[in-house]
Amino acid sequence: MSTPIGDNYDDELVRMGVTGQLMYAPLGTIAPDGMAEWAEEFIDLGWISDEGITESVDESSEGFTPWQATAEVREDITSVLITWETTLWTTSYDTVALYFRKQEADMTRNADGSIEFVDGNIPKKHRVFFGIDVIDDPYRRRIEIPNGGISERGGQTYTKGSLIGYPITIKGYLTAQGWSCKRKFLEGWDLPTPATP
Incomplete structure (x- = not known):
């Protein structure tokens, strides 16, 4: 078999999530234009484990089969x-x-400088604007989650063989515009016909 030829076999189009950052800001903060720097309201959450960030998409659908047939006519x-x-x-x-x-x-x-709070009570709803940058220098992609929240928390391990981490799952909730996240790409590819801004 010969080596495949075509635009999509360009090795410059192969990407990795080499590094990145997770930002957050108060709900209602304005997103930057394109890939501009995050505004000062956004706080960088710092070091992330070497497993990076894993995105999951869970879709549900409903099929409809008419009384007179055995195959779906719509989904x-x-x-x-x-x-x-x-x-x-x-x-x-x-x-x-x-x-x-x-x-x-x-x-x-407290007077000694320690910080305390109670846990195990009913938590208040805490929605924020999350921003994720995935970087494969000089390329990058950005995910903006204007109405995000922590939907799950993993357990913490206290041992001398591992760092204390904060395992979280971020969930994108619906915005007033009818979507949960916006994706931006600066990765060396373009639309077939450049779009008008």
Whole structure:
């Protein structure tokens, strides 16, 4: 068999998620234009485990078979759930607050400098704007999640053989515009006919 030939066999179009960053900002923060730098309202959550970020898409559909037939005449997607799973390795106010679903008003600073808050109670809804950059220098892709929240928390391990991490699953909830995330690509490919801005 001969070597395949065609535009899509260009090895410059093969990408990796070499590195990146996870940002967050208050709900309602304005996203940057294109791949511009994140605004000062966005906070970088710091070190992420070497497993990076895993994205999952869970789609459900409903098929409709008429009384007079045995095959479906129609199928519609009834739900699309997109989540991003990662483990934060930085311990800071931002990572602790996100993991435990707490806000500054829920925490108290003691006279000795320690911080305390209660856990195991019903958490308040905590929605924020998440931003993910995936970098394969000089290429990058960006995912903006304007109405995001922590839907699941993994367990923590306290041992001398591993770092204390904060395993979280980010869920994209519906926005007023009718979508849960926006994707941006700067990866060396273009539309067949360049779109007009």
